[in-house]
Amino acid sequence: MSPLLRLLALVAALAAGGCATLTPEQGAAASRVAEAARPVRVDCARDDACATPSALRALGEDALDGSAPGAPRHHALIIDYGQDALLARLSLVRSAQRALDVQTYIFDEDDAGHLFLDELLAAARRGVRVRLLVDQLSALREVQTLAALSGAHANFEMRIYNPLLGRARITYPQYVLAAACCWRRLNQRMHNKLLLVDGIAGITGGRNYQDSYFDWDPEYNFRDRDLFVAGPVVAEMAASFEEYWNARLTRTLPGLRDVGRLLLRNGVPPLPHEPFKLPARVERISRDADDPRLVDALAAQALPVGEVVFISDPPEKHRRDYGDVAPSTRGLRELIEGAREEVLLQTPYLVLSPAAQDLFRELRQRDDPPRVRVSTNSLAATDAFITYALSYKYKRRHLREFGFEIHEYKPFPQDAPIDVEATGTVDLEAAESTHGRRRARPLEREYSALRWSGFSAHERVPLLRGGVRFGMHAKSLVVDERVGVVGTHNFDPRGDNYNTESAVVIEDPSFAHALAASLRRDMAPANAWVIAPRDRPVVLSGLDYSLGKVSESLPVFDLWPNRYATSYEFRPGPGCLEPPPLHDPRFRGCHEPVGDFPEVRTGLRTLLTRIFTAFGVGLAPIL
Structure with missing residues (x-):
């Protein structure tokens, strides 16, 4: 076969395999598999879902109580430190009594990602409705993880935004195919980031769910900033989340080709969870999030403000006729x-x-x-x-x-x-020397159009000194x-x-x-x-x-x-x-x-x- 014919055959195979979607009957069957596997039992019978009191959530109640029509009251907290950002998230998740909504661009399966996912699932098991919405190009790294989450609990649901080729994960050849057929849609990504608790408090800003956003990476970390806000504006943030949750480009996990086929073939797998690279660090931040003195000290830095405006692009921005x-x-x-x-x-x-x-x-x-x-x-x-x-x-x-x-x-x-101490560089080097090299991480940057290019355009330049x-x-x-x-x-x-x-x-x-x-x-x-x-x-x-x-x-x-x-x-x-x-x-x-x-x-x-x-x-x- 000539090179041209081989190339045409490869393109045809990609088109057939990459673009094929589940039939409606297969999608419905995969959804039934996931639904049947979801536990419905909750660990708590109390009306507050056995929530842990948090001074951060209390700021939301205080702001709502102090607000009046035409005279809103809010609390705003600038979160610069990565450790504070993680502590605030854990405290808020544990304080949730009714609902948790999370919207993000990157959700990795490293220590920070696994820890936060564990917390979301724990909240679901104690009776909180948990919804997780992630852009496809950065939504966890394993199809097995996504299949497991589709049947994790009746109170937990994850959806994927703008899945190319109807899949949760795509290979490099499939990415090439998507770039050739749908370049504009390939680049249309959901970059919004929200964590909302019971409609009264939330966090937004630059951070994703990956070690490098919380000073946990031994090589490279982001100097980032979040904003915690409590009060009436959270209702507007929740309305924005709802728009994306029900958007035309949002898909359920069982409806995705690779996840659905895995469910039909093997049922709902157990949730994979590699051991934490630095379990002592995870235990420390988990313990700190339950320390009222630390959470109170963080909440005490919040500033009382009046009106707060939330600006959000609608999902319709990704329509071709959006002008x-x-x-x-x-x-x-x-x-x-x-x-x-x-x-x-x-x-x-x-x-x-x-x-x-x-x-x-x-x-x-x-x-x-x-x-x-x-x-x-x-x-x-x-x-x-x-x-x-x-x-x-x-x-x-x-x-x-x-x-x-x-x-x-x-x-x-x-x-x-x-x-710098939180990066655990010394401890991780010792762990790697004992257990082997770290696995390569997936997406580390926010511009993913070049992610699969084969050319390391997003890698950092070498420096004159280490650290x-x-x-x-x-x-x-x-x-x-x-x-x-x-x-x-x-x-x-x-x-x-x-x-x-x-x-x-x-x-x-x-x-x-x-x-x-x-x-x-x-x-x-x-x-x-x-x-x-x-x-x-x-x-x-x-x-x-x-x-x-x-x-x-x-x-x-x-x-x-x-x-x-x-x-x-x-x-x-x-x-x-x-x-x-x-x-x-x-x-x-x-x-x-x-x-x-x-x-x-x-x-x-x-x-x-x-x-x-x-x-x-x-x-x-x-x-």
Whole structure:
């Protein structure tokens, strides 16, 4: 058989195997198998489902009791530390009396994922209705796990959003097939993240369910941010969850081809659960979540606020005929347009859509433009070097046209809300030496279009020194220290056009000030380098500038070697007690250039970064 015929045969086989779905009769039979296996017995006969009291849940009751029509009352808590984020989730799940709803993009089968899943199932067994909604591309890693969950308990149900080819999991060849037939749908992902308890309290923000979001990974962790909110707005968050739970792209587990066939063939399997890599760490956080002193101390940090606005894109954003600007994008733009003094913007990936570029360009052209400070990743810290390459390409535009003051996060921040000890690096190395190597993790990043490409576009660059690395993942906005926003939108084209997103907006000076302090800490010299124009060459500086500008304007072949800007490190000293801003005459006297890619070991990955700077502009809409 010729190579062409073999290729056609492979495509035909993929089309037949990948696109085949369960017949209605098979789907109904698989559902009956799962339903028959679900235990109905609950472990508690009390009306409160034997819930554990939690000061966090009590904030929800307090806010509802104190609210009146037209005068809502809320409590809001910024959660920066990964360990606090996990403790808060465990405490809330254990405090649930009636219902738990979880919506997320990534749900892994590592220690954090298994621990949280165990807690959800325990809640279901004591009488709480539990619903778990996960985007397909990141929904656990084993079909057997999903089949087991389909029959885990009568009070537990999991659904998958936008399953490509009608499957829970897809192989690389099937991914290629999906990319060939359905590229737009492949990229349309549910990026919303919610944890809702009894309709009175919830958490949203950047974190997924994976070790790296809770400082539990020995190699790389995300500096992230959640927002706990309690009060009437949780009803709006619950309504959004309900829309997605019943959306046309949402599927039940038995109705998926691979899960359904496994159920029909073998019945509901036992739930697989590998031993925790660090069981002592799991036991410690589990014990801490039951310690009222720790939970009370966390809840005591919540701020009383009035009105809270929840913005959420509808599932209809993924309809082909959806022509509106999505609510999350529109709401963020309107807030930035209203800035008068200062915009603090935090995004892991500084790639702006054309509309966002126009917005910041117009802000810059005002007679008295607001100061715009941006916190984002350096190449050394990012988990998406291609995305960084596009940000690197437009540094001139960001600095000159938009007036950005850019602070790029360091991979080893010195004063950050992170817990290096919690990563368990030493303990894990000892465990691996005894039990063997760790299994490879699946998705680690939020841009999954390149996940199966075979090209490691999402891997991190090698550094000059070892250690547990951290990268920025928080998505936040503060306008004039008057309005604060925490959400899921990366302020990028993907969030505008492909992903569904959500955000919580609070117009309250105290809250905005607290959120601004968190962002400013991430921008501090101990944690970030500042980006500024490099020193001009002694000769032909005008020619160098002009050629660099022309090269940058090219969609491809942006090959001019000298870039407009580079990274600077603050050096304290006499007259430099605090870092002066970029446009202060003292800036260069207090900062020294440290290169375009500080901390990065030069090699293939930095070369590829420059290549994507020159040729990768077409990837901007999906990155």
